[in-house]
Amino acid sequence: MKKHYIPSRLFTLLVYIFLYAPIVLLIIFSFNATKSNRVWGGFSTQWYAELFHNARLLGALRTTIILSVLAAVIATLLGTAAAIGFYSMRRRSRSVFLAVNNIPLTNADIITGVSMMLLFVFAIGAFNSSFLSDLLGVRWKTGFGTLLIAHITFNAPYVILSVMPKLRQLDPNIYEAAQDLGASGFLAFRKVILPEIMPGVLNGLIIAFTMSIDDFVISYFTKGSGVTTLAVEIYTMVKKPVTPEINALSTLMFLVVFALLLTVNIRQARQETASARRKAKLNPGR
């Protein structure tokens, strides 16, 4: 039986090598003493030092983090509320709204990007030439605001998709039971519904945050002037003469993500073993 597995394990190993070879190379060359990405010139940590003095990259990193947190939180609030709302609707209107909700998910990023860019350009042009602009003394422009709107827009559908299944699993009677027992609508929601759907909400929040961090295409079209995200900045950098700071940055990002995923997984595994044990205690017969 075990022998049978050898070819398949070899295949699996090869795929993982394919997936990780480029990343390992980036990590190795982040310690290269020369600027080259091809020839090893000795060990050095200079690119890490330079990375921490690269104001543009650090600024882009800060913008990306602020943007992703804000977009994920707002999308989660908006999306969770919407999911509950959709859930309470009649089937026909729900399916219409869910279809619209699916548009940013199924559409190619570039279409979402250019369509929002058209909207922003159009709205900003209309506003700036209107009397409102003169009256308020404000001129709209593309920038962090438009980026945030775009990110919320493509994040919210993921939140809804991860909250909806939790709502479907709810027993509709418990909410009413809580109300019958005298809880106000909001209290019943907070005490009964929220704890049940919380895993879905958190999952949505994490997905939204990741999507924001990772996005390049939509940000590229909606960022406007003076603001840049990490992904967009990397795009400008890879088209210029090699800057090994990119390697250093990739290495650090990889390590952070690796550490995060590891902690999450270990915690999850612990919880699962704990709950398995608890179950075993409760049902000693099985």
Place this chain on the structure above:
Amino acid sequence: MKKSLALLSAAALTLGALSGCGGTQSGTADDPGAADKGVVNVYNWGVYIDESVLEDFTAETGIKVVYDTFESNEAMYGVLKNEGASYDVVIPSDYMISRMIEEDMLEPLNFDNIPNFEDVDPALKNPDYDPENLYSVPYMWGLLGVIYNTTMVDETPTSWDIMFDEDYAGQILMFNNSRDAIGIALKELGYSYNTTDENQIKEAIDLLIEQKPLVQSYVMDDIFEKMQSGSAAIGAYYYGDFLTMQEVNPDLAFCLPEEGTNLYVDAMCIPKNAENKENAEAFINYMCSTQAGLKNCEEIWYSTPLLSVREELDPEVSGDPYAYPDESILAQCESFKNLPADTLALYDSEWTRLMLASN
């Protein structure tokens, strides 16, 4: 009750997010020292400045610089055309400046705020692209030519021919923007850069389509890496950048094609509706100071328009015949001029035809 609450929060969310667009500079000017003097949003070519000059400028004036880069004149034009982008200083090339003047995209400069303009070489004042010199202050200028790797190219090229030579299939780098690439083909065919003859332009594209299988890749600033590392043997780029590449890879050499080449000037302008016009003028003025000019010049090796900088430069540099060419060389050169709208449309569609052609 619930209904109004929901609508209210919808409105609040929308307004809250939109008001982010209203701010002058989102998330950039929280430096307390710099906030009072405001910012200047600068849009320049990539790899075209000594970035420490920006810090010097902020230290001297208290104005914070938000610095973005573009890849080509055409890309910059697209960004500025979209309402909502807001830059205070842009640095396009000659022909693009005249196009932008024609399309009313530039703001006239107040030269009272730019006293250093005096230092600009009189030969570069009142240029064809801005005849009354109302809109622009030269930043750098130079010549285009062929850069080649002497270990990979045995002959000594003298002409654009080498860019179309089958012996170097897969070793040639070509411009990734329509005006420069079509320009090279026009020169190779013996035509003017500024022809509006539809047949000549189509002929140029046909030549480029013929060349496409020989081309390793279409590049802009990625040419640095490819020439420096020896991945490619031949490419067309600017003399200043050639000097930068040669510092890394001494095997590289430069040739000024005998058919003639492009003499260009990149100049600083202020787009219409710039929010920080005075800061922009302060920035332009600072870039024309001897110290900033010298720093930039020694970083990017382009030819400076500033007389005082030229004096300060190492005589070996200021005496370089390609960096500061004499009349005989200049006579071979031609500048890009803005083209009429229908020719520009033809450029776009013909360029797309080249890009769509199979390898």
Place this chain on the structure above:
Amino acid sequence: MKNKWLAAPYVVWMALFVVAPLILVVIFAFTDKAGGITLDNFSNMATYIPAFQHSFVLAIAATVICILIGYPLAYFLSRESLMVRKVAMMLIMLPMWMNFLLRTYAWMSILDDNGLINQFLANIGFFNLINSIFGTNLQYIHMINTQGAIVLGMVYNFLPFMVLPIFSVIDKIDHRVIEAAQDLGANGTMVFRKVIFPLSLPGVLSGVTMVFIPSVSTFALSRLLGGGKTLLLGDLIEMQFLGNAYNPHLGSAIALVMMVIVLVMMAIMNRFGEGEEGVAVL
């Protein structure tokens, strides 16, 4: 629990930022610079057929390769122990958290003519061997700046999107079904063909969607790995908005045509595999 008005903010949001932008794309596609209604943007569409061809051919190739690699991988992994499965899935997801430009950037120095693969082959004497056998003068294998490199970039970047949904479907297959098939006399191949494969089809379909759509609309990949020599739809659209040929009207028309073709393809595909709605992210 009757609070459907909670959806109101998001419905307003969708109207403003999902529906309105798409309406604008349609309006732009049917107008010209002067604002007049026109069909010119579409009548020239034939010119761009090569871009559609390249994009669809390369994206289909990438999707097929992703299935060929991703399906066996997901299947093999599903047979491993719980711990191995967990770690393996984590390792599949990990690269996705890094920016796709960074991952692509690494390939640029690997595939180069004097890049790491060619250096390696030269160092182990591969080229010398070939040259002495065939009397050739091979110094490197040309890989970068080809359409193959673009496909490789797509496969590399989007493979996890194929593995994850397939894995999560196979992983959920009830083992008793498989055992029942075995008890009824089915051998390994038959179990796979008659039980596992049909049951895993929804995962494959959602994987195909998740690989094909980003592949067909990709931009930047062609520039970074293809030397800018193969104009893909994404690049063509980008060119009209922020690139070399500013014309958002034409760009909108191309985007619209691409969107319709993709939607039709997806609709046809989903006919085959009814069920399994939504996406399996994470």
